[in-house]
Amino acid sequence: MGGGPRTFPGGLSKWQYKRMHEKLARQKQKGLLRHEKQLYLARLRSEIRASRLPAAATESPPDDGHGDGGGPTSSRAHIRALADRFLLPGAEDLWNDDDGPIHRTDRPLPPRRLVSGGRHQLRDSTRELPLGQPRAGRGGGMEPRLAAFNPRRDFQTTAAPWWWQWSSSYGIHSRTKEASLCFFGTKICYSVMPPFQVNQESGDASSMMPMIARGLASGRIAPSQLNEERLYSVAAGRFGRKWRPDSSDEDDKGISTAKKNLRFAKFGASSEEESEDDELEVRSAIRKKWSSAALRNCDMKKDRRALKSYEEENNDLTGSFRELREEIKNKEVLGVERRRYESRGESLFTNKRFDECGISPLTVKALTDAGYVQTTVVQETTIPMCLEGKDVLVKAKTGTGKSAAFLLPAIESVLNAMKSHTNHQVSPIFSLILCPTRELAIQLTAEANVLLKYYQGIGVQSLIGGTRFKLDQRRLETDPCQILVATPGRLLDHIENKSSFSVRLMGLKLLVLDEADHMLDLGFRTDVEKIVDSLPRQRQTLLFSATIPKEVRRVSQLVLKRDHVFVDTVGLGAVETPTKVEQLYLTVPHELHFHMVYRLLREHIDQEVDYKVIVFCTTAMVTEFMYIMLRDLKLNVREIHSRKPQLYRTRISEEFRDSSRLILVTSDVSTRGVNYPGVTLVIQVGVPSDREHYIHRLGRTGREGKSGKGILLLAPWEEYFLNEIHDLPVQKSNSPHIDEDMKQKVDGSIKIVDMSIKEAAYHAWLGYYNSIGDVGRDKTMLVDLANRFCKSIGLEKPPSLYRKTALKMGLKDVPGIRVRK
Numbered sequence: 126m127g128g129g130p131r132t133f134p135g136g137l138s139k140w141q142y143k144r145m146h147e148k149l150a151r152q153k154q155k156g157l158l159r160h161e162k163q164l165y166l167a168r169l170r171s172e173i174r175a176s177r178l179p180a181a182a183t184e185s186p187p188d189d190g191h192g193d194g195g196g197p198t199s200s201r202a203h204i205r206a207l208a209d210r211f212l213l214p215g216a217e218d219l220w221n222d223d224d225g226p227i228h229r230t231d232r233p234l235p236p237r238r239l240v241s242g243g244r245h246q247l248r249d250s251t252r253e254l255p256l257g258q259p260r261a262g263r264g265g266g267m268e269p270r271l272a273a274f275n276p277r278r279d280f281q282t283t284a285a286p287w288w289w290q291w292s293s294s295y296g297i298h299s300r301t302k303e304a305s306l307c308f309f310g311t312k313i314c315y316s317v318m319p320p321f322q323v324n325q326e327s328g329d330a331s332s333m334m335p336m337i338a339r340g341l342a343s344g345r346i347a348p349s350q351l352n353e354e355r356l357y358s359v360a361a362g363r364f365g366r367k368w369r370p371d372s373s374d375e376d377d378k379g380i381s382t383a384k385k386n387l388r389f390a391k392f393g394a395s396s397e398e399e400s401e402d403d404e405l406e407v408r409s410a411i412r413k414k415w416s417s418a419a420l421r422n423c424d425m426k427k428d429r430r431a432l433k434s435y436e437e438e439n440n441d442l443t444g445s446f447r448e449l450r451e452e453i454k455n456k457e458v459l460g461v462e463r464r465r466y467e468s469r470g471e472s473l474f475t476n477k478r479f480d481e482c483g484i485s486p487l488t489v490k491a492l493t494d495a496g497y498v499q500t501t502v503v504q505e506t507t508i509p510m511c512l513e514g515k516d517v518l519v520k521a522k523t524g525t526g527k528s529a530a531f532l533l534p535a536i537e538s539v540l541n542a543m544k545s546h547t548n549h550q551v552s553p554i555f556s557l558i559l560c561p562t563r564e565l566a567i568q569l570t571a572e573a574n575v576l577l578k579y580y581q582g583i584g585v586q587s588l589i590g591g592t593r594f595k596l597d598q599r600r601l602e603t604d605p606c607q608i609l610v611a612t613p614g615r616l617l618d619h620i621e622n623k624s625s626f627s628v629r630l631m632g633l634k635l636l637v638l639d640e641a642d643h644m645l646d647l648g649f650r651t652d653v654e655k656i657v658d659s660l661p662r663q664r665q666t667l668l669f670s671a672t673i674p675k676e677v678r679r680v681s682q683l684v685l686k687r688d689h690v691f692v693d694t695v696g697l698g699a700v701e702t703p704t705k706v707e708q709l710y711l712t713v714p715h716e717l718h719f720h721m722v723y724r725l726l727r728e729h730i731d732q733e734v735d736y737k738v739i740v741f742c743t744t745a746m747v748t749e750f751m752y753i754m755l756r757d758l759k760l761n762v763r764e765i766h767s768r769k770p771q772l773y774r775t776r777i778s779e780e781f782r783d784s785s786r787l788i789l790v791t792s793d794v795s796t797r798g799v800n801y802p803g804v805t806l807v808i809q810v811g812v813p814s815d816r817e818h819y820i821h822r823l824g825r826t827g828r829e830g831k832s833g834k835g836i837l838l839l840a841p842w843e844e845y846f847l848n849e850i851h852d853l854p855v856q857k858s859n860s861p862h863i864d865e866d867m868k869q870k871v872d873g874s875i876k877i878v879d880m881s882i883k884e885a886a887y888h889a890w891l892g893y894y895n896s897i898g899d900v901g902r903d904k905t906m907l908v909d910l911a912n913r914f915c916k917s918i919g920l921e922k923p924p925s926l927y928r929k930t931a932l933k934m935g936l937k938d939v940p941g942i943r944v945r946k
């Protein structure tokens with residue numbers, strides 16, 4: 126299918142090449158997550174170190190918003206930015222389960238010892254935030270905003286010094302003990318440690334750490350001796366090593382000033398044996414530790430950064446926290462507003478008209494021609510932000526007008542860019558829209574064309590798989606466009622194989638990822654990352670979807686600027702599916718699934734004059750099987766799935782869009798984004814691959830605030846899936862009766878389906894459920910279920926698998942699996 130190169134670097138085939146990149150992407154993703162965590166810890170250490178340094182050094186250059194391009198940011202600014210990102214409303218679900226929630230608590234705060242001084246005032250001011258309390262004990266002294274940022278992780282991955290635990294639990298306190306950090310290597314340990322003070326107030330020496338407490342009690346150690354050097358020595362002894370004071374920092378201006386507050390101690394296996402020559406090495410090692418090495422290679426910044434005074438930071442933070450709280454409040458209000466709209470069953474449309482949104486008059490004219498006058502909620506909320514040039518991540522229910530919400534800013538972006546780009550021979554692509562399926566790309570291109578009706582010289586084109594590569598190239602050259610709608614695979618082919626095309630992308634101003642969660646999940650991520658890598662960094666990015674799971678929130682940071690806005694028109698905790706769609710589920714044994722589909726369709730056709738039904742099947746081959754069977758049962762039915770040629774898919778898609786009294790049997794290619802107006806019923810046969818798939822499939826009905834109906838047809842063993850959608854209003858429905866006549870009729874139609882299609886359907890079914898974690902884990906059960914499915918499609922015995930396939934699926938020696946000789 127399609128054009129494009131056949132061989133790739135290293136003589137790999139397209140699929141080998143793709144698989145190789147998928148593997149690399151998975152590794153990269155893991156690395157990035159790990160890096161983010163390390164970065165957080167590193168910044169934390171850097172923050173603590175920096176807070177001990179005098180305000181000095183150079184001014185940080187301005188940041189480009191991505192945080193890594195504009196030069197070094199101050200550690201404090203970085204932590205603040207991270208906290209800002211993760212404290213946004215709805216960001217509670219951003220964390221791993223291990224991270225623990227960001228608690229909103231009304232509990233009274235524990236009484237706190239008031240200490241004068243800017244730093245402590247800062248802490249007290251941040252405490253006003255209604256977020257998590259810092260933990261007691263290790264890391265318990267962290268600033269609340271940081272504890273809230275990751276309350277359970279704090280210093281767990283850093284080997285905390287033993288005296289840390291001791292000092293907090295045995296009564297020795299230090300005003301700065303939360304800053305104690307120790308980086309233990311296998312041979313050498315450098316620590317950054319604040320001076321200790323004896324808790325004079327408590328005066329109870331025996332309650333202190335036993336060794337020193339005993340020393341104090343017996344008079345061997347005078348309290349005045351209990352300075353850091355003594356403690357280092359004790360600590361070194363504890364590790365079976367000797368300690369010698371490090372004098373090297375005396376020479377270093379920065380370090381010696383810091384020494385007022387900090388001590389560096391080196392515990393070496395044989396510190397005495399080290400020669401004077403080592404001094405220099407030690408000094409430079411300490412400097413390294415001080416700057417980057419101590420951050421375990423995470424802090425790559427070489428320059429010491431200008432540090433603000435505590436007061437400045439204090440004021441800064443108090444201000445930004447106030448703003449943050451204000452913003453959260455506004456967003457919560459927004460969510461409540463949306464829920465109010467829906468609970469009252471009010472229209473999806475707002476009172477705001479498009480001509481009040483700052484959109485160009487010719488676009489408004491085109492909108493009016495298309496019948497768009499009033500904005501929908503998502504359009505009203507996001508268009509102004511997008512026009513301001515902000516990066517936006519948008520979550521809004523299916524069928525609520527997200528397409529226009531990003532197409533309009535895309536057009537405005539082109540209009541703005543064209544004002545300053547007049548002398549190009551071939552116009553750059555100013556707006557790029559990426560979406561997961563060809564049907565959706567074609568639909569978005571058509572919608573954009575409608576909106577561009579009154580513009581001469583501005584064009585939109587699509588780049589999708591399933592068409593000839595050379596034809597694409599010719600089309601792009603002869604009919605240049607400023608807006609491009611593309612599926613990732615084909616776009617990447619063009620980027621990698623046509624340098625002139627990459628040049629056209631260098632002028633890009635706006636990138637949109639429609640169905641962003643799908644675009645950023647593993648299937649597409651590699652391609653999307655490579656595409657994003659080839660785009661200019663100075664651009665605006667918009668992410669839209671009806672579902673934004675927490676992993677996607679995290680990964681979205683890869684493409685969005687740090688200061689992006691998250692708009693959730695659904696609202697936290699609100700139902701994510703359209704309110705006017707009735708959702709039912711039926712549990713029927715496999716043997717009766719096809720009969721039940723026919724029964725449900727007949728019933729619906731009898732009830733709805735202008736019926737328009739979509740039947741979703743698990744795989745392309747099961748779709749094909751279902752289509753042939755229903756066609757034989759004399760239903761007015763069409764099919765779309767990935768095994769069909771693109772021209773056929775496009776034709777059927779258009780036919781279904783414009784018709785009623787039609788049934789479309791389809792696979793996941795129609796799950797997302799495609800807009801078929803007036804769908805009255807959606808039937809999902811078998812478990813969707815995840816909750817998001819369920820929501821998007823269901824969203825093909827009940828669009829534009831209309832009513833609709835969704836039925837999920839499960840086998841009894843598939844009921845586990847109901848847990849995933851337990852928060853959605855899905856009701857159990859009684860199974861309609863299937864009489865003997867109907868059963869025989871359906872059985873007859875099953876029989877006529879070609880054997881090769883049945884075999885392919887069995888293989889596809891096995892592959893699909895094998896890939897679903899919960900089911901695929903128990904191979905014996907899976908094979909047993911597959912064999913039941915096999916019977917339900919009229920196969921006497923299960924078709925054999927290729928040895929390679931069986932091996933790959935982990936099914937080779939599973940009883941019930943036949944392997945081809």
Ligand SMILES: Nc1ncnc2c1ncn2[C@@H]1O[C@H](COP(=O)(O)OP(=O)(O)OP(=O)(O)O)[C@@H](O)[C@H]1O
Pocket residue numbers: 496497498499500501504521522523524525526527528529670671797798799800802824828829
């Ligand atoms: N302001 C508007 N006025 C009238 N009709 C609108 C308006 N905005 C969108 N629509 C119509 O609403 C329908 C759904 O819009 P759209 O396809 O953009 O939804 P969506 O939110 O992108 O859905 P999905 O999540 O499934 O992708 C379309 O038929 C579209 O023409």
